[in-house]
Amino acid sequence: MQYLTVTIPEKAVTVGSRIGLADTFLSRLFGLLGKSRLDDGAGLLIRPSSGVHTMWMRFAIDVVALDKNLRVLRTWHRLRPWRLTPVSFRTHCVLELAPGQIQQHNIEPGDQLVLST
Numbered sequence: 001m002q003y004l005t006v007t008i009p010e011k012a013v014t015v016g017s018r019i020g021l022a023d024t025f026l027s028r029l030f031g032l033l034g035k036s037r038l039d040d041g042a043g044l045l046i047r048p049s050s051g052v053h054t055m056w057m058r059f060a061i062d063v064v065a066l067d068k069n070l071r072v073l074r075t076w077h078r079l080r081p082w083r084l085t086p087v088s089f090r091t092h093c094v095l096e097l098a099p100g101q102i103q104q105h106n107i108e109p110g111d112q113l114v115l116s117t
Contacts, residue, residue, distance in 0.1 A: 001020045001021065001022075001027065002020070002021045002117070003017075003018050003019060003020055003021070003117075004019045004020075004021055004045065004115045004116065004117060005017045005019065005115070005116045005117070006019050006043070006045070006095065006113055006114070006115055007113070007114050007116070008105070008107070008111050008112065008113060008114070009112070009114055010111070010112060011105075011106065011111070013105045013106070014041075015043075015095075015097070015101065015105050015107065015113070016040075016041045016042060016043045016097065016101070017041050018039075018041055018042040018043075019042070019043045019044065019045050019095070019115075020042075020043070020044045020045070021044075021045050021047070022044055022045065022046045022047070023046075023047045028046050028049065031044060031046060031052070031096070032044055032057060032061070032096060033056055033057065035057075035058075035059075036058055036059065037058075037059050037098070038059070038061065038096075038097065038098035038099075039098060040098050040100075040101065040104075041098075042097075042098065043095060043096050043097040043098065043101070044095070044096045045093060045094075045095050045096075045115070046093060046094045046095075046096065047092070047093035048092060048093060049091070049092075049093055049094040050087045050088055050089060050091045050092075051065075051084065051085045051086060051087035051088065051091060051094070052084075052085050052094050052096065053083070053084045053085075054079055054080065054081045054082060054083050054084075055081075055082060056081075057081045057082075058081060059081070059099070060078040060079060060080045060081070060099045061078075061079055061096045061097065061098070061099060062075070062076065062077055062078065062079070062096070062097040062098065062099055062100065062101050062102040063075065063076040063079050063085055063094060063095070063096055063097075064094065064095040064096075064097065064102065064107055064113075065085070065088065065091040065094055066091065066092060066093050066094065066095060066113060067090055067091065067092050068092040069112075070093075070112065070113040070114070070115065071110065071111070071112050071113070072107060072108065072109050072110060072111040072112075072113065073088070073090055073091055073109060074088075074091075074109060075102050075107055075108070075109070077099075077102055077103065078099045078100070095113070
């Protein structure tokens with residue numbers, strides 16, 4: 001799996017340096033299933049995705065919905081297992097992070113994320 005670094009240059013923040021890219025059918029299908037936790041700085045960018053679920057997961061995650069330009073549309077803090085985010089046709093991809101990362105990095109709607117390898 002390819003790993004990316006995700007930053008918010010306007011805030012001089014590195015959201016994560018071990019963000020996996022789920023951009024194939026199988027990698028999107030399985031996502032974080034089988035993991036027991038996410039470390040700070042780790043996560044998963046699911047592209048394309050208009051919403052996510054946490055079915056069969058064993059831990060809560062922070063979820064960030066992004067438009068096609070990687071601008072933050074909406075966030076969900078500590079989404080527990082067996083939950084769904086609403087599906088939105090404006091959402092192009094979704095970033096899943098360790099719980100607490102949205103608050104720690106002050107990620108807000110309107111923030112512009114940048115990906116690098």
